[in-house]
Amino acid sequence: GAGVSQSPSNKVTEKGKDVELRCDPISGHTALYWYRQSLGQGLEFLIYFQGNSAPDKSGLPSDRFSAERTGGSVSTLTIQRTQQEDSAVYLCASTLYKGENRPQYFGPGTRLTVL
Amino acid sequence: KNEVEQSPQNLTAQEGEFITINCSYSVGISALHWLQQHPGGGIVSLFMLSSGKKKHGRLIATINIQEKHSSLHITASHPRDSAVYICAGYHYNTDKLIFGTGTRLQVFP
Numbered sequence: 001g002a003g004v005s006q007s008p009s010n011k012v013t014e015k016g017k018d019v020e021l022r023c024d025p026i027s028g029h030t031a032l033y034w035y036r037q038s039l040g041q042g043l044e045f046l047i048y049f050q051g052n053s054a055p056d057k058s059g060l061p062s063d064r065f066s067a068e069r070t071g072g073s074v075s076t077l078t079i080q081r082t083q084q085e086d087s088a089v090y091l092c093a094s095t096l097y098k099g100e101n102r103p104q105y106f107g108p109g110t111r112l113t114v115l
Numbered sequence: 116k117n118e119v120e121q122s123p124q125n126l127t128a129q130e131g132e133f134i135t136i137n138c139s140y141s142v143g144i145s146a147l148h149w150l151q152q153h154p155g156g157g158i159v160s161l162f163m164l165s166s167g168k169k170k171h172g173r174l175i176a177t178i179n180i181q182e183k184h185s186s187l188h189i190t191a192s193h194p195r196d197s198a199v200y201i202c203a204g205y206h207y208n209t210d211k212l213i214f215g216t217g218t219r220l221q222v223f224p
Contacts, residue, residue: 043203
Protein backbone atom coordinates (compact mmCIF):
# COMPACT_ATOMS: atom_id res chain seq x y z
CA GLY A 1 0.00 0.00 0.00
CA ALA A 2 0.93 3.64 -0.26
CA GLY A 3 3.27 5.02 2.34
CA VAL A 4 3.55 8.50 3.76
CA SER A 5 4.05 11.05 1.03
CA GLN A 6 5.34 14.59 1.27
CA SER A 7 5.45 17.47 -1.14
CA PRO A 8 7.36 19.20 -2.44
CA SER A 9 10.46 17.06 -2.19
CA ASN A 10 12.63 20.15 -2.46
CA LYS A 11 11.83 23.78 -1.84
CA VAL A 12 14.13 26.73 -2.31
CA THR A 13 12.85 30.05 -1.09
CA GLU A 14 14.10 33.51 -0.28
CA LYS A 15 14.45 34.75 3.24
CA GLY A 16 11.24 36.36 4.42
CA LYS A 17 8.89 34.35 2.22
CA ASP A 18 6.25 31.97 3.55
CA VAL A 19 6.33 28.27 2.67
CA GLU A 20 3.85 25.43 2.99
CA LEU A 21 4.89 21.82 3.28
CA ARG A 22 2.40 19.03 2.80
CA CYS A 23 2.13 15.56 4.30
CA ASP A 24 -0.22 12.78 3.26
CA PRO A 25 -0.18 10.10 5.95
CA ILE A 26 -0.98 6.45 5.47
CA SER A 27 -4.71 6.04 5.13
CA GLY A 28 -6.33 5.25 8.44
CA HIS A 29 -3.41 6.42 10.56
CA THR A 30 -4.76 8.63 13.28
CA ALA A 31 -1.51 10.09 14.59
CA LEU A 32 0.71 12.37 12.53
CA TYR A 33 4.06 13.85 13.51
CA TRP A 34 6.28 16.55 12.05
CA TYR A 35 10.03 16.51 12.64
CA ARG A 36 12.93 18.59 11.46
CA GLN A 37 16.46 17.46 10.68
CA SER A 38 18.99 20.22 10.25
CA LEU A 39 22.25 19.54 8.43
CA GLY A 40 24.46 17.36 10.57
CA GLN A 41 21.95 17.36 13.40
CA GLY A 42 19.60 14.81 14.84
CA LEU A 43 15.87 14.70 14.43
CA GLU A 44 13.86 17.30 16.29
CA PHE A 45 10.21 16.93 17.18
CA LEU A 46 7.97 19.79 16.04
CA ILE A 47 4.29 18.93 16.44
CA TYR A 48 1.91 16.01 16.49
CA PHE A 49 -1.76 15.43 15.83
CA GLN A 50 -3.92 12.65 17.17
CA GLY A 51 -7.44 12.32 15.84
CA ASN A 52 -9.56 15.30 16.79
CA SER A 53 -7.54 16.19 19.87
CA ALA A 54 -5.75 19.50 20.16
CA PRO A 55 -2.28 19.13 18.63
CA ASP A 56 0.84 19.06 20.77
CA LYS A 57 2.75 22.09 19.49
CA SER A 58 5.44 22.03 22.14
CA GLY A 59 8.26 21.43 19.66
CA LEU A 60 7.57 24.33 17.35
CA PRO A 61 10.64 26.58 17.52
CA SER A 62 8.84 29.90 17.08
CA ASP A 63 5.45 31.41 16.34
CA ARG A 64 6.44 31.58 12.68
CA PHE A 65 5.73 27.86 12.56
CA SER A 66 2.21 26.47 12.44
CA ALA A 67 0.53 23.32 11.26
CA GLU A 68 -2.92 22.13 10.42
CA ARG A 69 -4.43 18.76 9.83
CA THR A 70 -7.64 18.84 7.84
CA GLY A 71 -10.21 16.11 8.07
CA GLY A 72 -7.91 14.00 10.17
CA SER A 73 -5.75 13.23 7.16
CA VAL A 74 -3.56 15.63 5.19
CA SER A 75 -1.38 18.01 7.17
CA THR A 76 0.27 21.26 6.17
CA LEU A 77 3.24 22.77 7.97
CA THR A 78 3.54 26.50 7.35
CA ILE A 79 6.62 28.57 8.01
CA GLN A 80 6.11 32.30 7.81
CA ARG A 81 8.84 34.83 7.12
CA THR A 82 11.42 32.10 6.60
CA GLN A 83 14.91 32.54 7.99
CA GLN A 84 18.12 30.87 6.89
CA GLU A 85 18.18 28.79 10.06
CA ASP A 86 14.91 27.21 8.94
CA SER A 87 16.84 25.35 6.23
CA ALA A 88 16.47 21.66 7.02
CA VAL A 89 14.73 18.50 5.97
CA TYR A 90 11.20 18.42 7.28
CA LEU A 91 9.91 14.92 7.90
CA CYS A 92 6.41 13.72 8.49
CA ALA A 93 5.49 10.40 10.08
CA SER A 94 2.24 8.67 10.83
CA THR A 95 1.20 5.84 13.06
CA LEU A 96 -1.97 3.97 13.74
CA TYR A 97 -2.39 5.18 17.29
CA LYS A 98 -0.78 7.57 19.65
CA GLY A 99 0.10 6.10 22.99
CA GLU A 100 0.09 2.59 21.66
CA ASN A 101 3.76 2.60 20.77
CA ARG A 102 3.12 1.62 17.19
CA PRO A 103 5.96 2.00 14.70
CA GLN A 104 6.10 5.35 13.02
CA TYR A 105 6.20 5.39 9.24
CA PHE A 106 8.22 8.23 7.83
CA GLY A 107 7.75 10.15 4.62
CA PRO A 108 10.67 10.98 2.31
CA GLY A 109 10.91 14.50 3.65
CA THR A 110 10.93 17.97 2.17
CA ARG A 111 14.33 19.60 1.87
CA LEU A 112 13.88 23.31 2.51
CA THR A 113 16.61 25.75 1.58
CA VAL A 114 16.23 29.37 2.59
CA LEU A 115 18.56 31.67 0.68
CA LYS B 116 23.80 15.93 27.81
CA ASN B 117 21.35 14.32 25.37
CA GLU B 118 18.58 12.25 26.87
CA VAL B 119 19.33 9.56 24.29
CA GLU B 120 22.97 8.86 23.56
CA GLN B 121 24.37 6.66 20.84
CA SER B 122 27.82 5.22 20.35
CA PRO B 123 29.84 5.20 18.32
CA GLN B 124 29.03 8.29 16.27
CA ASN B 125 30.87 6.88 13.29
CA LEU B 126 31.69 3.31 12.45
CA THR B 127 33.51 1.72 9.56
CA ALA B 128 33.64 -1.98 8.93
CA GLN B 129 34.72 -4.51 6.36
CA GLU B 130 32.08 -6.57 4.66
CA GLY B 131 31.22 -9.59 6.76
CA GLU B 132 32.06 -8.07 10.13
CA PHE B 133 29.71 -8.20 13.11
CA ILE B 134 28.57 -4.70 14.07
CA THR B 135 27.15 -3.35 17.31
CA ILE B 136 25.62 0.07 17.82
CA ASN B 137 24.73 1.11 21.34
CA CYS B 138 21.99 3.36 22.68
CA SER B 139 21.64 4.59 26.25
CA TYR B 140 18.89 6.78 27.59
CA SER B 141 18.41 8.76 30.75
CA VAL B 142 14.64 9.30 30.64
CA GLY B 143 11.80 6.92 31.22
CA ILE B 144 10.66 5.41 27.98
CA SER B 145 7.93 2.98 27.13
CA ALA B 146 9.44 1.65 23.90
CA LEU B 147 12.43 2.21 21.69
CA HIS B 148 12.68 2.56 17.94
CA TRP B 149 15.66 1.70 15.81
CA LEU B 150 15.57 3.64 12.56
CA GLN B 151 17.68 3.48 9.42
CA GLN B 152 18.35 6.48 7.19
CA HIS B 153 20.16 5.98 3.90
CA PRO B 154 22.04 8.93 2.34
CA GLY B 155 19.53 11.12 0.58
CA GLY B 156 16.81 8.69 1.49
CA GLY B 157 13.96 8.46 3.87
CA ILE B 158 13.80 6.92 7.28
CA VAL B 159 12.78 3.33 7.76
CA SER B 160 11.70 1.82 11.03
CA LEU B 161 13.73 -1.32 11.71
CA PHE B 162 12.48 -2.32 15.12
CA MET B 163 10.30 -1.16 17.92
CA LEU B 164 10.79 -2.96 21.18
CA SER B 165 9.99 -2.53 24.82
CA SER B 166 11.69 -5.64 26.22
CA GLY B 167 13.95 -8.51 25.31
CA LYS B 168 15.19 -9.08 21.83
CA LYS B 169 13.91 -8.93 18.26
CA LYS B 170 15.46 -10.36 15.12
CA HIS B 171 14.84 -9.58 11.49
CA GLY B 172 17.15 -11.16 8.96
CA ARG B 173 20.69 -10.13 9.82
CA LEU B 174 19.53 -7.48 12.28
CA ILE B 175 19.08 -8.06 15.99
CA ALA B 176 17.91 -5.52 18.53
CA THR B 177 18.03 -5.94 22.27
CA ILE B 178 16.88 -3.78 25.12
CA ASN B 179 17.53 -3.83 28.86
CA ILE B 180 14.94 -1.63 30.51
CA GLN B 181 16.60 -1.75 33.94
CA GLU B 182 19.94 -0.64 32.54
CA LYS B 183 18.30 1.81 30.10
CA HIS B 184 20.33 0.43 27.25
CA SER B 185 19.65 -0.98 23.82
CA SER B 186 21.89 -2.42 21.14
CA LEU B 187 21.50 -2.98 17.44
CA HIS B 188 23.59 -5.77 15.96
CA ILE B 189 24.23 -6.47 12.31
CA THR B 190 25.62 -9.88 11.46
CA ALA B 191 27.59 -10.51 8.27
CA SER B 192 27.55 -6.81 7.39
CA HIS B 193 27.23 -5.76 3.76
CA PRO B 194 27.96 -2.48 1.95
CA ARG B 195 24.22 -1.94 1.51
CA ASP B 196 23.98 -1.70 5.31
CA SER B 197 25.82 1.63 5.05
CA ALA B 198 23.46 4.20 6.53
CA VAL B 199 22.79 6.27 9.60
CA TYR B 200 21.19 4.29 12.40
CA ILE B 201 19.10 6.22 14.88
CA CYS B 202 17.61 5.10 18.15
CA ALA B 203 14.58 6.93 19.49
CA GLY B 204 12.64 6.38 22.67
CA TYR B 205 8.99 7.04 23.30
CA HIS B 206 8.96 9.28 26.35
CA TYR B 207 6.94 7.56 29.05
CA ASN B 208 4.69 10.52 29.86
CA THR B 209 4.48 12.52 26.65
CA ASP B 210 4.72 9.65 24.18
CA LYS B 211 6.94 11.78 21.98
CA LEU B 212 9.97 10.28 20.33
CA ILE B 213 13.29 11.48 21.70
CA PHE B 214 16.02 10.88 19.16
CA GLY B 215 19.65 9.97 19.50
CA THR B 216 22.10 11.76 17.25
CA GLY B 217 22.66 8.73 15.08
CA THR B 218 25.51 6.41 14.19
CA ARG B 219 26.94 6.67 10.70
CA LEU B 220 27.95 3.23 9.47
CA GLN B 221 30.07 2.58 6.41
CA VAL B 222 30.69 -0.98 5.32
CA PHE B 223 33.42 -1.46 2.75
CA PRO B 224 33.63 -4.41 0.37
